[in-house]
Each structure stands twice: as structure tokens, then as C-alpha cells.
Amino acid sequence: MSEGSLSKVFDSHVSEARWYQYWLDHNFFRAEDSSLKPQFSIVIPPPNVTGMLHMGHALNNTLQDIMTRARRMQGYNALWMPGTDHAGIATQNVVEQELAKEGITRNDLGRDKFIARVWDWKEKYGGVIINQLKRLGCSCDWSRESFTMDQKRSKAVREVFVRLYNDGLIYQGDYIVNWCPRCHTAISDLEVEYDERNGFLWQIQYPCADGTDGVVVATTRPETMLGDTAVAVSPDDKRYKDKIGRTLILPLVNRRIPIIADHHVSIEFGSGAVKVTPACDPNDFAIAERHGLDIIKIMDGAAVINEKCGIYHGQDRYECRENVLRDLEKGGYLLGKEPYVHSVGQCYRCKTDIEPMVSRQWFVKIKPLAKAATAAVIKGKTKILPKSWENTYFEWMNNIRDWCISRQIWWGHRIPVWHCDICGKEIVSTKDPSACPDCKGVTLTQEEDVLDTWFSSALWPFSTLGWPDKTEALKTFYPTSLLITGFDILFFWVARMMMMGLYVMKDVPFRDVYLHALVRDEMGEKMSKSKGNIIDPLEMIDKFGADAFRYTLAALTAQGRDIKMSEERIAGYKHFINKIWNATRFSLMNLEDYSSSGVPVGKDTLSLPDRWIMHRLNVTISEVTKALDEYHFNDAASSIYQFIWHELCDWYLELSKPTLYGKGDPIKRRAAQHTLFTAMTSSLKLLHPFMPFVTEEIWQTMVGDGSSIMVSEFPRPDDAHEDRVAEREMGLIMDAITSIRNIRGEMNIAPSKKLQVIIFTQDTEASAIIGMGNGYIKNLANLESLTMSNSEEEPRNAATGVAGLLRLYVLLEGVVDIAGERKRLEKEMAKVDKDLMVISRKLANRDFLAKASKTVVGKEEEKFNEVKEKHDILETALKRLRDMG
């Protein structure tokens, strides 16, 4: 059936380009909107349009592709939905940088022209990562590729916004938010990264208006004093009891501010008195709300001190800090400073220090949504795996705060809210309104802000399927089967999809969520540009091939562990591909005259190794199937590896060589060919989801009937191949071979030297097995002769080995190396003695016999007999050696 031969080595470059195009040409990635097949669906975590493929993407998408390809082969109508994310801030930044090179800003262009410019950029460069995913071999249904800002997705965004608004779950208000002075926008709590800083804690004296003793406050941000509207102390603090309600004079500003009591203040910290700057600190803002304090903004959107601050107007916040400190010192208000480590929030995009700032923003009232999302996981409607993440999810959901969804940037979904210029009515609509419904005025002004990018990402599982239209695809594929993503976006994305899915679709967005670990470098460090320890996936694909790279990722993906990636590992799996490649070459050479059609191969014509390898294959199929069902990617990968290399190649190919070489019975030869062909093609199928390219390459040559492996049927476990007898018999034969090889190695006998071996056993079954396996043993242990003996008398000049109930004597010419043999046997004996001691101690224990289960005791007794037998054999052999020496 084979259609020729393979080149000496696998060329990944040629293969990858060729077969990916072939799959595309044949529409193999396409999923049906409706089908009689069971559905499997998975939405891609949309990478940023600005993104380049990094290790995280590579891992994430490899795992998704493995699942999608496996399910597709298993007969599912499998959809892998691809797309990209418009990444508001990141993309705007990129284009602004481009503009900066031309010496202009987005304000020079104006909103519409700027947006047009971003679209240009997106069309030109936005597809880069999609092509990189194709290099990885991803089998996404590209005909459905979505973008969070395309028309359909925009429609979904507006629809959801309006629904939330009408349900009273969206509100606008002046609150303190995290403000990035560089991006010039609010960002959500999640988008702030905290970083430890070595700073100072300054003590400042605030004098009392009535001339009595003032109060000392401590702060890490002295410049914010310009906006202080109170000083707070603990109501339980005896030191300040009589001060509460008095008025202080704010230095430099001369504002009169009250001393108030609030439980937020801790007595122990610092002086026990806190300056309150409601416009610059979330806690202070909360205090201000409780006490009705004034809120004085002291900075503009760029964190430059504003006109309310007199001589400091126009200064950057940090420049202002120096000046304020200098002036406080001059005025004698600065009492001291001490080094102080505290954490400072930074913008996760640009790393600029966040400025907490009061501003008018839009929020989603999140508690009701979070409640449903929590319940769904508790009820098991969605499973989060590994399960330990469920707690983290619950924890976060329980402590969730309202989600700030407005962003003061241009690139994104503009908030669908308009105001009538005449009557001031707020109009919220899915369609651009042309007139005010109340006063019929036609001059309407739309909100300037856009929505957080995660708002549209949260809708991804249903927006990509066509919602709000009632599409067939939506009916077929929602809820999706599986989501695979990194744990780092559990809150950002997974939690929000859960909330939105339940709110909009009244059902969870996915059945299973598999959270994978982070990819680190070989030292376990997080990869980052600044550390220079980035491993570029595309470079790895070029160097080792996508298959080896993918296999490495899968093999290293143990649940709940970080992945330490190194080139050596990838190289190792490239060797595995080479092994498979060469096993294929061997197969092809021996299958030239084989055809799977024609007379079926009778079960009774199968040899012992044939039956054995089919049994082992069947076990492997079960293991791989189970591992994939449980998302144990590493287990699946190592099962296949173990089978192909250490069972199929190491043993079966060697055992069947004489039969395949065609000297003997043609019927047995055909049975071996059939077995070889089946084992090889089944292995390839098991391997295909992990290594799509090399398996297709081989399939095309080996099967050669014009079919593609990627739409072939995934192997299923089949009880008919279960063969415990073959397993036991082959096991004994393999043990005998290993035992002889061990003697050869330990006694330093050249591999080329043909040996004479005598096997003694009293066990008739064992004897029969060896009789049957005589040829295999002679071949694989390189023997001149193998004879059975039923005489207890031991041959002279022989090294002794034990395998099960067999005694093996390797005849040595001339003088035996008595000392060497003794050493070898003593070493063996030491091991046996240790085992024997452990087992006999157990069997002597009454409690063990009484309390342990029967099967365990039985097993232990069996073990004892086995080890005892071995012990006796070694002992007689040793005794004889001692007599000789």
C-alpha cells in the first residue's frame, strides 16, 4: 500500500508549508453550522491585533489545537473560533508612536482621522499574529475569523450595553479611579500592577487655627497636601480625643481644615493622624464620602498640578513634591523623614505611575452579575480546571468591586449614549439616534469615552457566533465546550465572560475552563524583554520544526505547574521525530508488497509479538484517550512517546524483523506486515493532534490513498485486542533477553560475540513460553544456541541470570572471571535480600495478615515466592563460585 519511500531526514520547512496549505485547500478546518455530529467548540482567547506570537500564545494555542484536532478526529463537528482583539490602549499607543515619528499627535489629526489611521494600521499589520498561529499549525476555522471591533461584534457590544443600562446595571458617576497620566485614561482595578518602591515617610506639622498644639501627619506623597481637606484620627485614640472637631491651618495653602474621627485610621501607624486628600487617594475618597468633605482636584489629566495650587501650578507631580518639601522645610513644618518601602501602582500597559483621580466614569454594577457567575461554578455548570482555581475565582467574585468600563481614548467602542443639546435628555440606543425622543431636537452629542476592551472580550463566546442575531451557529455551538487560557486572565476575561454569558445568554459560556501555567525560562524566571531571556516561538519553529516545538509544550504541561522551557527539551523531541521518521522508513521498506485490502488477516496467523504489540497499542490508545479527556497533556504525550519508542521501536520492530525479511512463512509475514502497518498508522493518528505536520507527511506516503490523517478516525480502545496472555508471555521472553544482555554488559562481553545459553526451569508453562520464544531470544540476545535443560545440574563456566521462574546460564569460554561474576551476583543478591526482608517482615506481621485486603496479601505472597526463588538461584550460584574460588 505504501507509495514509495521517504527522504533520509524529515524536512519540517517543506512539510509545514505544504500540508498547511493542503488542509486549507480541502477546507478541513471548517465546522458545520449544523450537523448530525456531536458538537465541540472552543473560542480562541483573542490575541491583541498589535501582538506578536510569544511563548504564552504558543502554549495556549498548541493545547487548543490538540483538543480541536483530537475531537475532530473523534467524530465531532469541531469548531475552533479564531479572532483578534482591538486592544484599545495598546493599539492606540502603537499608532500614536507612529504619529510621533511624524511629529504630530492624535489631537492634531482629530478623532475621525485618527481612527481612520488606526484602521489603516490594523489592515496593514494587524494580521501578523494570525499568520504566526498558522505557522504553529492551528486548525482554526478561518472562515469565521472575528475582530472585536468589526460590525457584528460592535452590534453585540451596543446591544449588551443598552440591556445593562435599561436593567439599571450601568451607571455614571464621579468616583476615584485609577488614572494613567500617560495614556490619559481611567483603567480598571485589574489593570494596575503594584511594585515595591523605596520611598520616604515624611512627617509634617499642621498647626492649629486656635494657636494650640497642631497635629503631625505622615505621608509618602507630600505634594498631595495641596488637596487636603481634613486630617483624620481614630475615634479611639486618646491622644487626639480633645482635638477632634478643631480646625487646622494647612501649611503653604492656608486652608482651614477640620480634624475628624474615622475608624479607617489606625492608632499604631505613624503619628496616628492622617492627612485626607479625597481627590488623590481611594481611602481618603471614602472618608470624604462618609464625612461630606470637600474634594479638591489638584492635578490635570497629565498629573500636572493645576491652577488651584498657586505657585505650584504647571509643575509635574514629582517636581512639585520637591518644591513642596523645600517650602515646608523653609516654613519649619517638615519635622523629619524616614526611609519607607511601599508599593506604587503602575499602568500595566505603559508602566507609568497610576494617579488615583476623581473623575466622571461609567461603571457596571457587578454584584448581581457576579452572584450568578459564582452560582454557576458551584452548581458545576462550568468546571474550572485544575480545580484549585475555583477557590481563587470564588474569592475574587465575592470581593468584586464595580467595573469601570469607560476609557478616555479614541480607539474602541464609543459609548452608545447621547445627550440632547436642547433639553439635556440622555439617550441610550443601539442605533445612532437622529433626534431627541422628548423635544425632537436634532443636535445630539455622543459620549466621548469608549468602552474597556475587556467589555467586548467578555461577549466573545456568543458575539463570535453571531449574537444578537439568532444564528444556527449560536444554536449549535453555545455553550462552548472548552476554554483554554492562562490563569493570569482568570479575572480579566474568564470571570467577565461568565458574567456576561449568564446575563445575556442565560447560560454559561463554556462547560470546561482549562487554565494552564505560565511559560518560564529554564531558570524558572518569567520571560521578559528587559531580562533578555525571551525564547521566540517562531525561532524555535524554524530551528526544530513546529511539531517538535508543540510536542515539547504538551509534554511539559503538567497541571498546575509552571513550564520551564529550554531549547534542549525541544531538541530532544526533535530526536523523537527522527525516530518516528526512521521507523517509518523501515516500515516502508518492509511494506512494499503489502496491501491492507484483500484477504483479511486471520487472528490465528498472528505471532506472539504481533498480539503483544496490538495489546500494548490498545492500552496506549486507552491511556491517551483518557488523558485527553482530562486535559492531562503531559500524560498523553509521554504515553505515546513510551509506546512508539520503547515498545514499538525497541521491541516489536526488532522482534518482527526476521519475519518481515521474508525468509519464512508468507502468511506469517503478511500478518506481521498487517500488524506493523496498523501499529504505525494508529500511532500516527494518536500523535497527529500533537504533531500535525510530520504525521500528515508520513500518512500521505504510507497510506497513500489520497486521504488526510487529520480527518481520519481517531483510534478507539478495542477489547478484542486485549491480550493478557500475550503480555505475560512476551514479558517473560523480554525478561530473559534483558537478563542475558545484562550479563553480557556486566561481564564485558563484546556485543558481537555470539553466546551459548542454557535455560533451566521446572515450570512447564515457562518452559513452553521459552520454547515458543526461542527464536526471538536467540536473535535479540545474539545467541549461537539456546537450549532448555531439565537437569538441575549446573553447567560449569557459566554466568547465572534469573528471569521469573527461569534460570539462565550464559556459557563462558575458558576461564570464568570468577571474581567478576561473584561481584555481579553479590550485587544482585543485595537487592534481592533487601526485597526479601521487606516482604517477609510484612508476611510475618499478624496485623498485616488480618487487616490488609486479601488481594494485597495474595500479591505479597506471590512476590515472596518470586523473590525467594531468585534468592535461591543466586545463592546456589554464589556457593558454587565460592567453592571454585
Added chain:
RNA sequence: AGGCGGGUAGCUCAGCUGGAAGAGCGCCACGCUUACACCGUGGAAGUCACAGGUUCAAGUCCUGUUCCGCCUACCA
């Protein structure tokens, strides 16, 4: 501060519901045997972090200690 995960062979890690310590890489020895030196055969190598406890039996379950990593919150 709270939570989570981890400390098993030189390195990277498997070891599910407790029943004789495993793999890959590396290392050592011998081998160009007609698929493969990106290979073959054999070998060495572990008080399973520490201390208690439960049990006939503990790497596996419980408690405590310690070290490492991560997450969340707070930080005047």
C-alpha cells in the same frame, strides 16, 4: 496580612482514590548489528524538605516547622 502551589536521581519533572520509588535529559561502559550515532545495549545514581501523628502499611492522609514561587488585599 490572607490564599494557592511547590520542595522526589546531577538537571527538569511524573507519581490519580495509601500497598515492592519512575521517566526524559545528563553521566559511565561497550558497540558503525542492512530504519535511526538525532542511534543501540547495559550500568551508576534517591533518609521522596524537616518534625510529629493516623494506619497492618505513608512520597501519597492529618498537624506543625522551614525554604521557594505565585495570587489577592493593605500600605498615612
